Amino acid sequence: MPNGLNLLFQFLDSFAFIVLAAAGLAIIFGIMGVINLAHGEFIMVGAYATTLANLEAGLPLPLAMLVGVLVTAMFGLVVERVVISGTVPNAIGRRVLGRDVVEPLYDRLADSMVATWGLSLVMVQGVRLTLGNSLDQIGTPLGKIAYGGFSYSSYRVLLAGVALGLLAATYLAFTRTDYGMRARATVQDDDTARALGVDTERTYMTTFALGSALAGFTGALYAPTITMVPGLGGSFLVEAFVAVVVGGPGVVLGTTLAGGLLGAINALFSNLVGTFFGRIALLVTAIVMLRFLPDGITGFLDRLRQRRQEGA
């Protein structure tokens, strides 16, 4: 019985970590066709801003987390304008040289990877130079849940609920708001969307800021549980990328199902065999999925649905 509870808590913990690590990455990739290799560093910005707001500025933790989210969203906006869309360098270019100097990185997978990877190196080293090799760390709030000789951190269990809430909110944002409608139209066919009056550029910009805000939120939530070093984003990357690969093109459903599947596999193997095998199982799952479901879970579901429609 206690071990059943262990397994349950480990699953919730793992599910939350995978979903929160992947959410921002999935949105930016799914809508904009941009692979953000600086995703981990956006998480770092959220975690650093939260920690500094809490320890240096003395804000209470929930408020500090809000600061973390806002700072990362603003930062994302700047990155989108300067690096991803190239609007800022082009404006300067037009003034100085009379022409554009860069093309936007939308839907240019390899190019966006190189650009954001460079950005991640600049960010890690920039933070190291300005804020040093580490920051003091916030303690984890909320205490523990104890049961028959075992205990688990309440905060980490709570994160599973937060992850579900975040998925629900994202779903509503994409299905019930004007922005969501424009974003979906842009994904399906951005030329047509533009012809029908959707400002696709603005949609891209909003999407990148939203994805950044989610990464910042993840950083804010995990700031009290992980070591504050400039390279902290790296510890989220494996889970984030594996989840997007396994989840497939559907952002919300894909992330949810991937988080559930991978969280269960990771928790089961970590619990029964050991941490090392938990991680191996995660990577083996990604390999198997790529071999048999190259479009991920949601890609597979799409195909099933299409086949049924054709059959009907």
Added chain:
Amino acid sequence: MSGRPYGRREFLASSALVAGTALAGCGAQGSAGGDETLKIGILEDRSGNFALVGTPKHKASMLAVEEINEEGGIDGRKIETFAPDPQSDNQRYQELTRRAIQQENVDALWAGYSSATREAIRPIVDREDQLYFYTTQYEGGVCDSNVFAVGPTARQQLGMVLPYLVDEFGPRIYTIAADYNFGQLSADWVKVLAKENGAEVIGEEFIPLSNSQFGSTINRIQEADPDFVMSMLVGANHTSFYEQKASAGLQVPIGTSTAMAQGYEHLRLDPPAMANIYAGVNYMEEIPTERNTEDGGFVDRYYEKYPDAPYLNEEAETNYFSIYMYKRAVEQAGTTDQEEVKAALESGITYPAPEAPSDTEIALDPETHHVHHHMWAMRADEEHNVEAVDDRVIEEQFLSNTVGCDLTAEDEETQYTPQDYFEEAG
């Protein structure tokens, strides 16, 4: 929401980039040494993965050099340094080591934080017979005529803290260690020391360096219910263990050779994450020796030169005293000729290092090129105040007693491991 026409394969390919390679930068250009100066190479990480622990090594080395130069140098010769940043990159270490030896003609070399770095440059050092000081605490066992491994070994560090914890808390030990060379060998030493002290290892787990989530590990420790845990976790990801075990309410005492003394977790983490953690170390900033804490002592001098430095760590002290040991050896040899300096270092050099109490000096063992350290068991309390609970001199034992390494009699370039000599380490 669906419809991007990309295969997941392309996406996964990007994961390969995540592992990434490091950018090459450019190093500082040193000038060639003349007769009136001597030159030492100091390759310590100030960026990349090991920047946190490498930066104090660099700073303390510069402090020693500055002090020696202010006192007139070594036999009247000022020390020049060749000290570019190797950026925690082993390939860069190899390039810079070659450059230090072949172009900069350094008289002695200090280089590297990790054992992987040491093993990456040791073949170059040995090919050139370069006098080389490796100053990090490490798994032990390097018997190499060119290498002076002057940091404490796993047997010295764990041998300081493990017997103390067995006496205090009981004989049932659970080991968690980083899953690579250093962690595996350290876990072997825990088994050897457990047997010597009438204790037993009731469970052990090796954690990949990339892992930062410890929920299942914490539950497994609770299930085993040991008297204490031995932790040889390494790196920023693993540091998360301490906050996570505290928030999960795991209160078992923990002995460690890696936490606190190197990365000052007791200052970075919010109390009580490090409460009841016992470090076996040769040095921490809090060591209560007169040389360390007095006005104008080691700590004072370090923070006078570097007012913004966050901590003065274990390896920094080792860099510092080994530069002074080198000074004594050169003065004794009367030359910087490397073979003669090595012979002088093998003549029983001692130094009043900050780790040693007043009126005592630590000694460099001629046969093994290791140091008989003055070791300390340091405990952090609920508020993360650190105090010494035990201390004594622990000699290097593995190479001298078990292996029989004698570099004064025979040139060797080997690393020995405990598996070859102890059944329980198998």
